[in-house]
Amino acid sequence: MTAAPAARSARQRVLMLSCPDTPGIVYAVAGFLFERRCTIVQSRQFHDPDSHTFFMRVQFAHADGRALPVPxxxxxxxxxxxxxxxxxxxxxxxxxxxxxxxxxxxxxxxxDLLYRNSVGELNLDVAAVVSNHPDLALLADNYGVPFRHIPVTPGTKPEAEARLLEIVQNERIDLVVLARYMQILSPELCKHLEGRAINIHHSMLPSFKGARPYQQAYERGVKLVGATAHYVTADLDEGPIIDQQITRVDHSLRADEFVALGREVECRALARAVRWHTENRVALNGHKTVVLH
Amino acid sequence: MTAAPAARSARQRVLMLSCPDTPGIVYAVAGFLFERRCTIVQSRQFHDPDSHTFFMRVQFAHADGRALPVPxxxxxxxxxxxxxxxxxxxxxxxxxxxxxxxxxxxxxxxxDLLYRNSVGELNLDVAAVVSNHPDLALLADNYGVPFRHIPVTPGTKPEAEARLLEIVQNERIDLVVLARYMQILSPELCKHLEGRAINIHHSMLPSFKGARPYQQAYERGVKLVGATAHYVTADLDEGPIIDQQITRVDHSLRADEFVALGREVECRALARAVRWHTENRVALNGHKTVVLH
Amino acid sequence: MTAAPAARSARQRVLMLSCPDTPGIVYAVAGFLFERRCTIVQSRQFHDPDSHTFFMRVQFAHADGRALPVPxxxxxxxxxxxxxxxxxxxxxxxxxxxxxxxxxxxxxxxxDLLYRNSVGELNLDVAAVVSNHPDLALLADNYGVPFRHIPVTPGTKPEAEARLLEIVQNERIDLVVLARYMQILSPELCKHLEGRAINIHHSMLPSFKGARPYQQAYERGVKLVGATAHYVTADLDEGPIIDQQITRVDHSLRADEFVALGREVECRALARAVRWHTENRVALNGHKTVVLH
Amino acid sequence: MTAAPAARSARQRVLMLSCPDTPGIVYAVAGFLFERRCTIVQSRQFHDPDSHTFFMRVQFAHADGRALPVPxxxxxxxxxxxxxxxxxxxxxxxxxxxxxxxxxxxxxxxxDLLYRNSVGELNLDVAAVVSNHPDLALLADNYGVPFRHIPVTPGTKPEAEARLLEIVQNERIDLVVLARYMQILSPELCKHLEGRAINIHHSMLPSFKGARPYQQAYERGVKLVGATAHYVTADLDEGPIIDQQITRVDHSLRADEFVALGREVECRALARAVRWHTENRVALNGHKTVVLH
Structure with a gap:
């Protein structure tokens, strides 16, 4: 049932690009593919009139099913x-x-991420789970993923970030996912991970930035609560938004029930953002994103 | 097909109440109904543990279908x-x-409001449409509703509000609906209309308060835009929220397309708020609402 | 605020195509555009592996803003x-x-369609409203649209359809929209209008085909009701689906309240289908559609 | 953060009832509560005019916080x-x-169910996981839940059902949840478990009954796919519906991607149905349900 993406797209290649807009971009890309006898499986292009940037994603394969060596x-x-x-x-x-x-x-x-990955819905090679608490070691272990406990205190934060960075480099990490990691990364680390770190914030940004967003939402008496998956930037809760999901609440629910309903939308927004990023569907466009389905 | 609410609820009565919580409230109300041989069509109760307030709405009818004179x-x-x-x-x-x-x-x-009302989905007696511009006179006229043009300039605002208040009083208005009225009401008028004036704000409050919310949403790069129907208070865009509705947007849409999609959710949120208010389903609970379906 | 599509896309052109898949299609189209110094505003391509058909929509403009004569x-x-x-x-x-x-x-x-069109959200030239009842003449008149009353009885149906067809031809109609038209078209007429007639069915097809779908939904006790906009085919309620919209219901609502909630989703599904069709975004793919945003 | 329901409702009691409608029901219940100095936390009543049945759920506590022994x-x-x-x-x-x-x-x-339960979002005592395949033993084991493998073949079905029934009785099972159990239960077993067995069907019933609903949905070209949680009855896929959830699909998705998106809505619909059932919010009303929030 759960055909892995691998099976679906055997021998398919994907190209994602952005550049200043000018005539001839698609012609050049399509020519490149035609010379190699490739057919296009799906493709999408977008010209942003504000930044005068052209975005293109194309998924392609050889017309006769031959291999196309990536290098x-x-x-x-x-x-x-x-x-x-x-x-x-x-x-x-x-x-x-x-x-x-x-x-x-x-x-x-x-x-949610580990389960989706285990049934082939995501296509991740999860190199490690890192936490400032030991609580989730067993969960990582259930999926055979190494768990690294790196405690963080105000005094040890630089050292903790150094250890984190070491893992990122040693393990050749493509993407860091902050799956409800409750420490704020230093501006230097944010900068270093720009465009390859995704965070889930438990509100419909820009509503309810900062701490305890469900409590804030409860106190304001909103009728919808949401979650926002975004790229990490040094400017907290201001990074480019990849996806947002929402669910209905009402007066009869307490703040802790907002939390429970929120878990669902957090999982949904984060899983979509991670999937789209790893499928090379997301491009940065200033402080916004372009997502090419 | 469009059975009017009137037809649906012939001879039904509705009681909406709130009071400090204590044992015996429902017993007293139910006893009152039982003595009069009434059956309950639908009812809902809610105790707010924060404000220690009890809320109850009950819709009832005589068991034998007899009339129950309201006075x-x-x-x-x-x-x-x-x-x-x-x-x-x-x-x-x-x-x-x-x-x-x-x-x-x-x-x-x-x-949207006039059409819904014309097919019996709302149960309004629209006494007048008031506008600071003449543009929508024809639309009001199409539904046989008197249109009053009351221009507003910084200098004439007090006078304009006085004329508005006169209409409210002379026409015995129960509810004022700000259906994209782009003038800010004075604190005195807000106070006077407390609990009986509903506004539609074209964002998912508390995101994007103030002017040009769709432009703000476009610039932030959000993936969902919304609308909020709330009671008017002197504190702009901070009134108790009655309903919120939302729709999906993406990078390919321009700010004016956010506006077009937003029209739908504005209509939906406002129509629900007006309907629930006029069905006596909405109670104020501090700066929040309790909506009893 | 409501910039008409016309203003948004001044001097833009759109090409929609489908053909058997083979290498070189996009290359040929992009070459055609490049030779004419055109830039791509937005484009999307899709290859259907079932039918081996390639679909492409491209919206483009001259790089220097010059006119591009369509003929x-x-x-x-x-x-x-x-x-x-x-x-x-x-x-x-x-x-x-x-x-x-x-x-x-x-x-x-x-x-809904006439209002959206009047504010530039749709881009229709509504040549006429045709009805088998006189009731909606005033509504058409409010928007300055000619209203034609063509009664239909079992005996006069062929004649009524002949008159309809005459209007379609004389008025050079591109698209027929069945906006809750309660007569079944003959197979011949369906065939004649193939791919240029859109119907709204008031259920989430394939649930509740045929008559009185809201009553059927009420009796089944579903928790969601929907609406389906689809191309008309001789096979009733089986045409290619363009859009579906849905709304939540519960046990406390009567069948006539399903009807009222359903109006909203019918309007939404039909307006989207009409907009996408007239923007040349919808292609037929056997008994399915491909919608290229 | 994840306050368990237990903590939320300490010393609260819940009463769920249905009976033929007549004046005095709420009066009698409220009197019963008033005599015991109870306050109502939340309550909802509904009169079904079709079946002339009255439904009531009331959650209550002693006004002074004293214990109220259930027996x-x-x-x-x-x-x-x-x-x-x-x-x-x-x-x-x-x-x-x-x-x-x-x-x-x-x-x-x-x-999904085991995770939600582990963080206190559900309030289940999962006595066992029973499967006709050995595959999910490890998952059950991760949550410390006994796993029982009961293979089913056409020949051994009666025996397998007998073993199942034995577990239901020995373990004093209140609720059986068919969480994508792919065997059809015998009419006798359905009858025996009436009102205490919930199934998840992976379509928006009544669309796509029977086998391979996602494949059916893909072939029909629908734009929304859904899932339905319902009580099990001998009449396959016709049981009273408790909840339905839905998600958007489009032409670019293959049937196996419908499956992946469908997993989310299946989890959501089933978790809600299980939660509401175990919170005593769901009553049977003929072949429909009444869900009292």
């Missing part, structure tokens, strides 16, 4: 890319990205 | 109400409330 | 199209399609 | 109940029901 494609495409000043990434459509998941004590997003 | 019920119930210190309202379930709708130049909410 | 583009593109066996349409992005709206006695979809 | 309450209330011919249940609001979860090979609903 060769990358080498050849570099010429096209440099002509247009592209930011680009070209790889296997079913490439497993190496992911580091950070948590504190709430395990719902971690449980 | 007699009101007179008799006053005793019960005073015993518990109730804020209450008792009336026909199909009572038409007298409504004043205020607009500026955007007519979608007005069009 | 010339059409003439030149015909060569490309014939090479790949394309079904295609190329026109102004802000072209107003000529629309005929058919109704019976329920006016909510008609009111 | 005494039950004994005393029996008099009231028999006077009105009530079907009723009275217990602790935080009573843990004993649950048996049945699965086959898809573990998403099981994983």
């Amino acid at each position: 060769g494609l990358q080498r050849d495409f570099a010429d096209v890319a440099s002509r247009f000043g592209m930011i680009w990434r070209l790889g296997d459509a079913d490439e497993r990205q190496r992911v580091l998941i950070m948590v504190s004590r709430f395990g719902h997003c971690l449980n | 007699g019920l009101q007179r008799d119930f006053a005793d019960v109400a005073s015993r518990f210190g109730m804020i209450w309202r008792l009336g026909d379930a199909d009572e038409r409330q007298r409504v004043l709708i205020m607009v500026s130049r955007f007519g979608h909410c007005l069009n | 010339g583009l059409q003439r030149d593109f015909a060569d490309v199209a014939s090479r790949f066996g394309m079904i295609w349409r190329l026109g102004d992005a802000d072209e107003r399609q000529r629309v005929l709206i058919m109704v019976s006695r329920f006016g909510h979809c008609l009111n | 005494g309450l039950q004994r005393d209330f029996a008099d009231v109940a028999s006077r009105f011919g009530m079907i009723w249940r009275l217990g602790d609001a935080d009573e843990r029901q004993r649950v048996l979860i049945m699965v086959s090979r898809f573990g998403h609903c099981l994983n």
